Amino acid sequence: MTTSTARLPNVNDRPDDQDRPNHQDRPYHHGRLRATLLAEAERALQEDGVEALSLRDLARRAGVSHAAPRRHFADRQALLDALAEAGFTRLADEVQAAVEDAGTAAQDAGFSARLRAGAGAYMRFAVRDAALMELMFAAKNTGDSAGPQEAAERLFAVIGGLIGQGQQAGALPSGDPFRFQLLFGATLQGIAAFVTSGRIPPGQADALVTDAVALFTRNAAP
Amino acid sequence: MTTSTARLPNVNDRPDDQDRPNHQDRPYHHGRLRATLLAEAERALQEDGVEALSLRDLARRAGVSHAAPRRHFADRQALLDALAEAGFTRLADEVQAAVEDAGTAAQDAGFSARLRAGAGAYMRFAVRDAALMELMFAAKNTGDSAGPQEAAERLFAVIGGLIGQGQQAGALPSGDPFRFQLLFGATLQGIAAFVTSGRIPPGQADALVTDAVALFTRNAAP
DNA sequence: ACCTGAACACCGTTCAAGT
DNA sequence: ACCTGAACACCGTTCAAGT
Numbered sequence: 391m392t393t394s395t396a397r398l399p400n401v402n403d404r405p406d407d408q409d410r411p412n413h414q415d416r417p418y419h420h421g422r423l424r425a426t427l428l429a430e431a432e433r434a435l436q437e438d439g440v441e442a443l444s445l446r447d448l449a450r451r452a453g454v455s456h457a458a459p460r461r462h463f464a465d466r467q468a469l470l471d472a473l474a475e476a477g478f479t480r481l482a483d484e485v486q487a488a489v490e491d492a493g494t495a496a497q498d499a500g501f502s503a504r505l506r507a508g509a510g511a512y513m514r515f516a517v518r519d520a521a522l523m524e525l526m527f528a529a530k531n532t533g534d535s536a537g538p539q540e541a542a543e544r545l546f547a548v549i550g551g552l553i554g555q556g557q558q559a560g561a562l563p564s565g566d567p568f569r570f571q572l573l574f575g576a577t578l579q580g581i582a583a584f585v586t587s588g589r590i591p592p593g594q595a596d597a598l599v600t601d602a603v604a605l606f607t608r609n610a611a612p
Numbered sequence: 613m614t615t616s617t618a619r620l621p622n623v624n625d626r627p628d629d630q631d632r633p634n635h636q637d638r639p640y641h642h643g644r645l646r647a648t649l650l651a652e653a654e655r656a657l658q659e660d661g662v663e664a665l666s667l668r669d670l671a672r673r674a675g676v677s678h679a680a681p682r683r684h685f686a687d688r689q690a691l692l693d694a695l696a697e698a699g700f701t702r703l704a705d706e707v708q709a710a711v712e713d714a715g716t717a718a719q720d721a722g723f724s725a726r727l728r729a730g731a732g733a734y735m736r737f738a739v740r741d742a743a744l745m746e747l748m749f750a751a752k753n754t755g756d757s758a759g760p761q762e763a764a765e766r767l768f769a770v771i772g773g774l775i776g777q778g779q780q781a782g783a784l785p786s787g788d789p790f791r792f793q794l795l796f797g798a799t800l801q802g803i804a805a806f807v808t809s810g811r812i813p814p815g816q817a818d819a820l821v822t823d824a825v826a827l828f829t830r831n832a833a834p
Numbered sequence: 835a836c837c838t839g840a841a842c843a844c845c846g847t848t849c850a851a852g853t
Numbered sequence: 854a855c856c857t858g859a860a861c862a863c864c865g866t867t868c869a870a871g872t
Binding site (some may be wrong): 439520521523524526527528529530531539542546569570572573575576577578579580581583584586587588589590594597598601602605606608 | 661742743745746748749750751752753761764768791792794795797798799800801802803805806808809810811812816819820823824827828830
Binding site (some may be wrong): 676679680682683 | 854855856857858
């Protein structure tokens with residue numbers, strides 16, 4: 391892991407280099423700093439995880455001073471909230487698109503296929519952006535942060551709509567659709583957590599999703 | 613949130629106070645530093661979350677120098693791994709105890725009750741120790757850290773044993789018990805994640821668990 | 835309105851030295 | 854074997870000042 395040529399003090403080291411202004415040949419106003427910070431943050435999150443995400447580092451990459459992000463994000467948590475919010479929106483979009491791609495047939499078999507397609511999109515997102523997913527479902531989001539919470543509702547609405555269609559088509563048992571939606575959503579989230587935490591190999595996620603869909607759609611006819 | 617008497621520079625401030633040795637009237641060797649650090653860490657984790665967990669702070673509370681923990685935990689992640697490992701062990705114990713308390717009747721109705729009891733214990737742990745739960749299922753645990761992984765297997769063995777009993781008693785459909793176990797575990801974990809992330813009110817967790825157990829045990833008879 | 839620079843109070847990690 | 858003290862390279866956050 392650690393190379394044998396560990397870092398040694400060097401005469402070329404400039405101790406206060408960390409915040410070296412590389413923001414000289416640039417207009418005083420960045421223009422779209424908020425968007426730049428978010429984009430860099432998403433990349434850093436995916437590549438190195440939450441821990442490695444620092445405001446000072448993002449500022450450096452954006453070519454502004456370390457205090458500049460303050461205008462756009464009150465603190466580090468506000469940045470994380472914005473990331474989670476964007477994550478929910480993107481996940482909702484991807485699930486919806488996958489469901490629509492799977493056709494609009496409202497028959498029994500067609501519905502299972504759509505459910506599987508939606509669940510598959512969910513899993514792909516969870517595996518690709520595991521750190522983001524953790525952020526989205528972090529316990530911290532409980533108290534404040536209305537942004538993520540609202541974006542999350544969009545995702546649940548997509549799942550809820552799908553469940554409703556399944557019930558209308560007779561592919562799912564009738565019953566409180568909201569509880570059905572929560573249970574199915576929780577199952578997806580749980581499988582995702584098992585995969586991203588390495589409890590099960592990613593290859594087995596598909597089989598588990600298939601099992602889950604089968605379990606939910608099994609006794610459709612009364 | 614912030615009081616009006618914000619912190620101002622004060623002549624009494626001793627800049628280097630942070631690591632003030634409060635470890636003077638103590639033998640040079642602490643004796644049980646590792647256990648003390650873990651206990652303090654568990655408390656800090658529960659009260660203030662992972663972010664607030666610092667090795668320096670733990671060292672201060674234990675009354676040792678900031679470099680002392682190094683002997684027992686190679687770095688911060690090693691401490692987190694140890695916490696996750698202990699968490700899995702404790703969760704496995706609590707689920708097992710709850711299942712045993714619910715009786716040993718292997719009949720249909722008895723099994724559902726035992727399954728609900730185990731699931732309930734899982735949820736209580738997840739709500740009480742939300743931050744620890746996040747640590748246990750963090751994506752970071754993927755690569756290294758064999759400790760948590762092994763302790764997690766104990767938990768899965770408890771769930772798997774329960775599933776196996778249900779199948780033998782005819783309370784669960786026959787089929788690959790391992791996949792059943794994973795799916796049920798994932799469902800529990802997903803419900804827990806929804807509760808701790810505030811997606812659903814804690815009061816609704818019980819209803820969801822009941823729904824999940826009903827779904828799994830529904831079509832037992834072939 | 836948006837950004838900079840300096841300052842403050844923290845971190846984790848390393849390492850020679852102490853007991 | 855276990856712990857200390859000093860040092861290094863980072864953090865987040867604040868705030869007066871600049872444009």
